[in-house]
Amino acid sequence: MMSMFHKWLSVLLLLAGVSHPTGSAIADRAVSEPKGMSVNIEASSDDFTFIDSRMTETATAAVLFGIIGAGINSSINADEDRIKAKPFLSTANAIELEDILKSSIKGVLEKRGYLFEEDHVTNLSLEVKSWGISRTSFEKTDFAPFLVIDVELADGRKTRWEERMKESATDTYELQDMTPDVFDKEMRALAVKTGKRIAYEILYP
Amino acid sequence: MVRNLLAIFGMAAILGACATGTTDISMAMNDDIAKAGLLSEAPATVVAITATDAREAEKRDRIGDKRNGYGMVMGKIGTTEPVESVVQRVVNETFSANGHTVSESVDEGGLSIETEVTNFWFDYKTGLVTVEFFGDIQVLLKVIDPATKTVIYEEKFKGYHSEKTGGGLSKTWTKVMDAALQDLSREIGMSMGLMEALDSFSAPAPEAVQQEEPQAEQTVS
Numbered sequence: 261m262m263s264m265f266h267k268w269l270s271v272l273l274l275l276a277g278v279s280h281p282t283g284s285a286i287a288d289r290a291v292s293e294p295k296g297m298s299v300n301i302e303a304s305s306d307d308f309t310f311i312d313s314r315m316t317e318t319a320t321a322a323v324l325f326g327i328i329g330a331g332i333n334s335s336i337n338a339d340e341d342r343i344k345a346k347p348f349l350s351t352a353n354a355i356e357l358e359d360i361l362k363s364s365i366k367g368v369l370e371k372r373g374y375l376f377e378e379d380h381v382t383n384l385s386l387e388v389k390s391w392g393i394s395r396t397s398f399e400k401t402d403f404a405p406f407l408v409i410d411v412e413l414a415d416g417r418k419t420r421w422e423e424r425m426k427e428s429a430t431d432t433y434e435l436q437d438m439t440p441d442v443f444d445k446e447m448r449a450l451a452v453k454t455g456k457r458i459a460y461e462i463l464y465p
Numbered sequence: 466m467v468r469n470l471l472a473i474f475g476m477a478a479i480l481g482a483c484a485t486g487t488t489d490i491s492m493a494m495n496d497d498i499a500k501a502g503l504l505s506e507a508p509a510t511v512v513a514i515t516a517t518d519a520r521e522a523e524k525r526d527r528i529g530d531k532r533n534g535y536g537m538v539m540g541k542i543g544t545t546e547p548v549e550s551v552v553q554r555v556v557n558e559t560f561s562a563n564g565h566t567v568s569e570s571v572d573e574g575g576l577s578i579e580t581e582v583t584n585f586w587f588d589y590k591t592g593l594v595t596v597e598f599f600g601d602i603q604v605l606l607k608v609i610d611p612a613t614k615t616v617i618y619e620e621k622f623k624g625y626h627s628e629k630t631g632g633g634l635s636k637t638w639t640k641v642m643d644a645a646l647q648d649l650s651r652e653i654g655m656s657m658g659l660m661e662a663l664d665s666f667s668a669p670a671p672e673a674v675q676q677e678e679p680q681a682e683q684t685v686s
Binding site for chain 1: 590623
């Protein structure tokens with residue numbers, strides 16, 4: 261399911277060695293000894309994004325106008341999405357993802373006897389790669405908050421668990437119903453749920 | 466002239482780069498789709514699991530669309546077994562992996578688990594150099610006491626997975642949907658509310674306070 265143009269470019273990408281953590285977890289990531297841990301989270305409102313036009317992008321421009329046309333088309337779609345993101349920016353800036361995630365993770369693990377310390381040898385590191393609002397399919401104009409996080413649990417230098425988690429809220433909304441208040445509520449709920457999920461993944465590897 | 470027209474149509478078909486018709490995929494064939502989670506902390510319960518396809522009627526014939534490079538729908542992505550059957554199998558395996566017994570039917574000592582599949586969709590987003598594939602599965606799971614026919618717990622669960630690659634065909638689609646099913650299984654297995662519902666159902670009823678005439682009273686703690 262791709263154009264010849266995409267095939268050719270994807271081969272180039274592979275040769276260039278583009279890579280990122282895969283979606284599969286490394287086995288044997290149990291924390292064998294209870295139960296100290298440090299948590300480091302990187303999250304920024306700069307990574308907030310709105311995806312609508314980019315969801316419905318096709319290869320038409322590439323076929324008709326080549327790689328330059330495709331590039332221009334992608335830029336136009338990205339710009340359209342940036343404009344649609346503006347009404348949500350102030351709300352997004354007020355959402356402290358780092359605090360919500362940390363609180364949610366600690367809330368579960370502390371009840372299970374985990375003690376959180378700075379610079380513990382067992383370290384849980386989260387990096388929020390992107391987050392925001394995304395259209396949920398090509399054909400339907402429903403939107404939901406999403407969150408992409410790189411998770412790494414390490415004992416010293418030994419990586420116990422490494423995964424790129426991609427979470428999407430369950431409830432979806434038409435664009436006119438996705439107000440900043442609705443986004444705020446759903447995004448916070450998604451962050452809490454994701455934090456709990458990470459905690460349970462640690463408890464049940 | 467005709468040959469030229471045929472050549473042009475042929476080129477257009479190649480550039481469209483998408484087969485027509487229906488491609489059926491087989492999902493949830495791996496043994497490791499479910500594993501133990503929070504649900505294993507509830508006492509072992511006998512459960513009878515059923516699933517129904519509650520998606521919009523016009524979508525029940527497929528789980529995704531095959532679109533050509535111009536975004537036109539050219540065909541369908543279907544399944545080798547009904548969607549509700551796939552989901553039921555995954556929910557069965559989730560409860561089994563968490564130490565519960567899955568049975569065809571239950572009496573008063575067990576619970577009925579009804580699963581309504583409200584969304585089961587495969588989609589993709591074409592980027593400049595990559596394609597991002599999405600699997601999105603949503604179910605409404607109800608826990609019912611067969612003795613009283615009351616719903617003692619219900620929750621919406623979502624299994625979601627996305628993957629960005631240079632492109633992919635049915636093997637990639639299967640992989641993405643399997644990952645979404647696995648995510649659904651984990652969400653169900655990690656549900657605190659579901660675990661507590663099973664725990665409450667299994668908890669012994671408190672003993673009644675007994676009074677002996679004429680004067681002695683026993684309070685059972």
